Amino acid sequence: MMKRLLIAASFAACVTTGASAGVLDTIKQKGFLSCGSNTGLAGFGLPDDKGVWTGLDVEFCRAIAAAIFNDPTKVKFIPLTAKDRFTALQSGEVDVLARNGTWTQSREAELGLHFGGVNYYDGQGFMTRKKNNISSALELNGASICVQQGTTTELNMADFFRTNNMKYEGIAFATADEAIKAYDTGRCDAFTTDVSQLYSEKLKLVNPDDTIVLPEVISKEPLAPAVRQGDSQWFNIVRWTHYAMLNAEEMGVTKANVDEKMKSQTPEVRRLLGVEGDFGKGLGLTKDWAYRIVKHVGNYGESFDRNVGENSKLKIKRGQNNLWSKGGLQYAPPVR
């Protein structure tokens, strides 16, 4: 981590004034996208035994690469811990940070970042051992709680216990792995993080069935990819990559039927896939940018099901992450 910070400092010192060349040009020049990802979180960003990355955030980066290069493999994933992720982004070590990061006011206003489309609406929760015999987070008074440091989780936990006038002991670890290990050895009574992550970390326990996730969700955690401020074009590309995937789902365009849909007569499908108009131009991309995304990665719903939903080990329900038309919060502006 020290190394990374040093790199960050030297980057800050060496990069000549500001963003003279756009991020998109730089990416095209080097031939790949640098994507800051999780060090290992099932469902969001995790390399398998062959070194191939999978996950919702990972596919988001692949979608951007597909839009730029028409090749989803032109991504270099750089695993970052919670505590050095923003420094890596600020310093230019990564082009985009798709690492289940929460969009907050201070991160956007004070860290000099922009958060693109929310690709997962999450909230913080707790899990605890069944033998503690509690059914609510409000019964956690006096508990020792393991947490990953450098996250909004630490702050939400402090707020939650202060609001409810309860005592606790928080033990903060550099990585989620260390934190979950400490929970497993009994150092902590509970483990807290975003609910989606709770389900994924639970799988790492020796006896996952002895632990339950408590029903309370104590915070709003809109997880969104982030970019540096100062390059609106690049910000637009990242944001609209998400919207393209959402629009595709809404229009029923999938990885399987996208070629067929090219012949569709529906104007909005034709605009999305670049048959009509040239909407990629404003982003600095080709007009079939959205076609490339769906062709190589799929729409949002497909990506969700594959990584965290029905067809994954996590089996998380769509819930808030369903389309607005199906009672969820995922809503994309139109391609027009």
Add this chain to the structure above:
Amino acid sequence: MSERGREAVRPQVPLLHDPRFRGLLTQAVTAVVVLSLLWVAVDNAATNMRARGIPTNFDFWNRVAGFDINQTLIPYSAVSTYGQAFQVGLLNTLLVAGVGIVFATLLGFTLGVMRLSSNWAARSFATVYVETLRNVPLLLQLLFWYNAILSPLPAPRASLAMPSVTLTWPDAASFGLALGAGALAIFATRFARGQTPGSAGALLAPIASALGWIVALIALPFGAAAFWGEPGGGVLHWGGPAGLYLNNRGLLLPNPSFGPGSGWVLAALALAVAASVLYTLQARRRQAATGAQSPVGLVSLALLIGLPLIAFMATGAPVTLDYPVLRGFNFQGGLRVNPEFVALVLGLVLYTASFIAEEVRAGVQSVAKGQSEAAHALGLRASPTLRLVVLPQAMRVILPPLTSQYLNLTKNSSLAVFIGYPELVQVFMGTVLNQTGAAVQVIAVTMAVYLTISLATSGLMALYARRTAWAER
């Protein structure tokens, strides 16, 4: 003759060819280049940071931190500021470094001497210890100890408990009785010392005097209680509320809380310290003048325990103990030593001691064999030879590398971030940096702190080295 003459008259050379001038010029140019590079780097970083909207000032210092820390030596809560979080982290680092250095030194010296021991078992043990611990990465050792400590310990509800000792003494009369017993014990010690050397009396002397003190300090309160026969008063008894608990949340101890009048107890302790120092000095003078030794250790111990105890009883037991009580998930109240702290200190001490042991061995071996042979010839036994002849000379060789081991230990304490101990790097460079985004400022401050700690340690060690240096002849 002619050679010397040529040297005395400096030849007239052009300024550029004058070696002294050229030396100065090179240094000046180098300094200018380095400084301007530094300035360019700093200015460039500041400009870039401003351009990207990253804060470049220290405004965050007084903002509310909003997170909690589980081991704080000063009052701290989620509503404290980032500056206070920094202080908490710094103090935790200093605590670990201080405790670690003391124990690493003790263990390291013991092992270093053991490596040179004539006892096969001791020598082999020390060798295996040094070769093993020196060659396993510290982070691995820390994680190992953390898990080794946590795994076998029970949950809070099944804590290992030790019953406490409760001591109450309400009465000034029984206090007088204690004084009498103390005087008796002193008399016993003196009498024991009066025996001829080599006789059975001299052999039993230390045992007899120690026993005398133990009887005076422990048995007498029981006697006093029996004399007055007050139930619950003037009693020293076992098995009150349990005072010691051990579980996977740490070691819980009763926390002393100081009531009114406890100032007298502290004053008595200070007086005892001063008195034992004076006694030690006087004993040294006496030994220098007459050769007679005094029981320094015993008297100091008696003073250090006796005086505060007398004050404690005379002022009506103002220092009470706050016992840890199991409430819900955890114990509340009392004093807690976290497993993270123990694991960190243990890992750092065991690792650093293996290096110190090697330095001690090198230092001892650097002392000429004739020195210890001469000491033996004078009739000194092995232990005083080592203590009074060899080690003082070896210290000159040991000190410089020992200093760098102390610095290493301090800096290595930052590995605590992996086992969740809230020291400077974990709190300040971890959470604070992440919440504020002020990476450059936070790292600059952290580096400045480690530099200051290191320079201070080196300075102290240099001071000690100068005091113990040999007078050059």
